[in-house]
Amino acid sequence: MAVLIDPPVWPWRGRRWSHLVSDVSYEELHAFVAAELGIPRRAFQGDHYDVPADLYDVAVAAGAQPVGGRELLARLVGAGLRLRRRRAPAAGRAPR
Numbered sequence: 484m485a486v487l488i489d490p491p492v493w494p495w496r497g498r499r500w501s502h503l504v505s506d507v508s509y510e511e512l513h514a515f516v517a518a519e520l521g522i523p524r525r526a527f528q529g530d531h532y533d534v535p536a537d538l539y540d541v542a543v544a545a546g547a548q549p550v551g552g553r554e555l556l557a558r559l560v561g562a563g564l565r566l567r568r569r570r571a572p573a574a575g576r577a578p579r
Contacts, residue, residue, distance in 0.1 A: 486515045488547040489555045491536035499536040503547060506558040519545035530559060530566035 485506045491499040503520075505512035509530075516522045516532055520542060526532055534542055543549055550558070559565045 485558075486512060486542075486547045487550050487555050487558060488534065488539065488542050489550060489552040491534070491539045492552075493533075495533075501534045501536070501539050501542070502552070502555060503532045503534045503542060504530065504555060504559050504564070506562040506564065509564065515545070515547070530564055 486503065487506060488501050488503045491501040493500040493502070503512070503516065505515070509527075512532070513524060513527070517524070520532075520534065520538055522532055522534070522538075556565070
């Protein structure tokens with residue numbers, strides 16, 4: 484299993500969050516989240532799940548590998564699973 488989690492350092496709505504990814508497949512990630520964390524599938528962010536700090540230790544105990552944010556991103560990109568965000572058009576320009 485290659486489910487990875489970075490430290491809960493990302494602030495949002497008064498809480499700290501981690502990113503949870505797989506460097507194997509989205510299916511592996513969805514199965515891990517459903518079986519181990521109970522986070523609903525609708526919480527999937529395109530290539531990762533956001534995990535609140537209070538579930539970080541639960542995820543690690545269930546088998547998620549703790550890694551730094553840079554390693555998490557590098558492994559996600561290396562696996563070809565990183566979702567690229569569309570760039571917003573420059574001010575005053577219509578999208579293509």
